[in-house]
Amino acid sequence: MKIKFTLLLLVFVTLVSCDDKEKKKYLPESIGAINSLAVVMDNQLWEGEVGDKVREHFAAPVLGLSWEEPLFTINHMPTKVFSGTIINTRSVLYVSKDTLNLAHIKSDLYARPQKVGVIKGATEEEIMKNLDAKSDEIIHAFKSVEIQEAQKRFLKSLNKENVLEKKFGISLSIPSIYKVGKEEDNFVWIDRQIQKGTMNIIAYSVPGNQFKSDSSLVKDIVRMRDSIGKLYIPGPDVPGKTTYMMTEKAFAPYVFPAEIGGRKAAEVKGIWEINGYPMAGPFLTYIVNDKKNDRKIVIEGFTFAPATEKRDFMFELEAILRTLRFTDDKS
Numbered sequence: 072m073k074i075k076f077t078l079l080l081l082v083f084v085t086l087v088s089c090d091d092k093e094k095k096k097y098l099p100e101s102i103g104a105i106n107s108l109a110v111v112m113d114n115q116l117w118e119g120e121v122g123d124k125v126r127e128h129f130a131a132p133v134l135g136l137s138w139e140e141p142l143f144t145i146n147h148m149p150t151k152v153f154s155g156t157i158i159n160t161r162s163v164l165y166v167s168k169d170t171l172n173l174a175h176i177k178s179d180l181y182a183r184p185q186k187v188g189v190i191k192g193a194t195e196e197e198i199m200k201n202l203d204a205k206s207d208e209i210i211h212a213f214k215s216v217e218i219q220e221a222q223k224r225f226l227k228s229l230n231k232e233n234v235l236e237k238k239f240g241i242s243l244s245i246p247s248i249y250k251v252g253k254e255e256d257n258f259v260w261i262d263r264q265i266q267k268g269t270m271n272i273i274a275y276s277v278p279g280n281q282f283k284s285d286s287s288l289v290k291d292i293v294r295m296r297d298s299i300g301k302l303y304i305p306g307p308d309v310p311g312k313t314t315y316m317m318t319e320k321a322f323a324p325y326v327f328p329a330e331i332g333g334r335k336a337a338e339v340k341g342i343w344e345i346n347g348y349p350m351a352g353p354f355l356t357y358i359v360n361d362k363k364n365d366r367k368i369v370i371e372g373f374t375f376a377p378a379t380e381k382r383d384f385m386f387e388l389e390a391i392l393r394t395l396r397f398t399d400d401k402s
Contacts, residue, residue, distance in 0.1 A: 101161035101182035105221055105383060108143035108213065111153045112166040116195070121166065122147075124199045128206035129164065133382050134325050135340030136353050140382040142210065161220060162213040163187045172197050174205035176212050184219060186212045221390035234259055235274055236398055239368060241332075244394035245272065258303045268352075268376035270384055272391065275299060279365040282358075289326055292339055293318045295369070296356070306345035314347040316373075331370075332395040335360045343373055352376065353385050357392055363399065370395060 103109070110117070110125060117125075130141040143162070150167065159182035169191040177187040188209035192198035225246040234251050235241050238259055245261060249272065253260035262271040282291050297317040306314030318324060324341025339356040354373035361368050372388025374381050 098179060098181070098183040099159050101185045101220075102156065102159045103161045104144070105217055106143050106386060107160070107162070108145050109153070109157065109160040109163045110145050110147045110166070111150055111163060112147070113149050113168075116166060116168070116198070117147050117149075119195070121195050121198050121202075124202045125164065125166065128202060129210065133385075135342065135355065136381055136385065137342060137351060140380055143213065158182070159185070161185055161216055164190070164209065166190045166198060166202075168192065168194075168198065172201070174201035176205075176209055184216050186216045188212070217386070218390050218393060221387060222394060225387075225390070230261075239274060239276060240364070240398045241274070241368060241370075242394075242396045242398060243272070243274075243370070243391055245391055253303065255303060258299070260303065265376060265384070267379050268374065270388060271373050271375070272370070272388065273299075273304070273373075274368070274370045276361075276366045276368050277358075279360075279362065279367060281367055288337075289323050292324065292326065292337075292356075292358070296343075296354075296371075299369075300343075301346075306348045306350060309348055312347035314345050316343050317346045318342075319344045319351060329357060331357045331359050331393060332397055333400065334397070350375065350377075353381055355385060355389055355392065357395070359395065361397065368395075368397075 108129060110129070112121070112125070116122060126145070129143050130145055132139040133142055148157070161182070161184065163185070165187060170193060171191050172193060174190050177189060179185050180187045188205070190198055190201045190205065192201055222244065226244060228247045230245040230247050230249050232251050234254055235243060238254075246263075249261050249263045251259065252262050258273065258275045260271065260273050262269050277295060281295065282288055300316035304316040306316065308314070319342035322342065324339050327338045329336045329338035336357050336359040339358065341354055342351055343354045344351040352373060352375045354371055356369060356371040359368045359370070370392050372385065372392055374384045374388070376384060
């Protein structure tokens with residue numbers, strides 16, 4: 072009897088496991104434009120204080136852009152409309168009045184990959200409290216799945232040039248539309264043309280002890296960027312002037328801790344400008360510790376696109392920079 076029972080249990084477990092795999096297998100592919108967010112909540116909530124709180128968090132201005140652009144392009148819909156293929160949207164925020172008081176994140180609920188932030192409360196006050204408490208975590212989850220989607224799209228056609236590996240022992244997954252434009256002893260510039268300008272990636276290294284004091288970190292980063300700009304990134308020819316890229320003088324860049332390529336790094340967001348000429352735009356820099364080689368690798372993306380929204384351009388550059396790998400990490 073024990074043997075029969077054991078066999079029956081094994082068959083049952085196998086069937087359940089196969090059923091779970093089949094469910095996962097048949098989840099449709101998620102849909103939606105990069106950085107689009109479906110906000111599912113009834114009109115009464117959307118038009119009141121709860122809707123204001125959602126917009127406060129999820130339509131907040133992106134840091135480091137030339138003008139205000141929201142974190143996500145929000146598509147609001149009432150709960151009764153959230154059906155059909157629209158439930159396969161990649162990033163979904165579901166907000167409702169409910170007897171339950173909760174805030175959590177679900178993965179791959181209707182499609183794959185997908186993140187669904189769920190906020191519920193018995194009162195509007197409870198809902199807003201949960202939004203305040205959980206929004207940062209939900210935004211991080213949405214951003215991660217959007218980065219993943221952006222990378223999946225450009226991985227289909229990659230630049231085959233290996234200049235970064237030869238120069239610095241690093242690799243980036245860069246779309247084939249980008250081309251190497253400048254190569255110096257300790258500097259590489261890769262760019263692509265867009266309708267009204269360019270998207271750019273640069274890479275260089277600095278000594279491991281480049282930044283010695285936390286108190287002067289921001290000033291030291293600005294000094295580093297400006298020196299590189301003066302050496303390698305000239306502006307337009309202007310008689311009697313030396314034009315080059317520098318960090319915008321009026322506002323200090325934002326600096327955050329980060330991890331890139333499995334190593335500790337600093338993330339820097341700010342505005343670049345051209346010394347001696349009216350040009351400017353956003354930049355994103357990662358300064359990555361490489362203790363093994365007693366250096367720091369600096370990779371940066373910046374965009375020149377006058378009179379054009381730049382959020383999605385900078386998001387693509389971030390997705391590229393986050394593919395950084397060190398070749399000496401390969402087994």
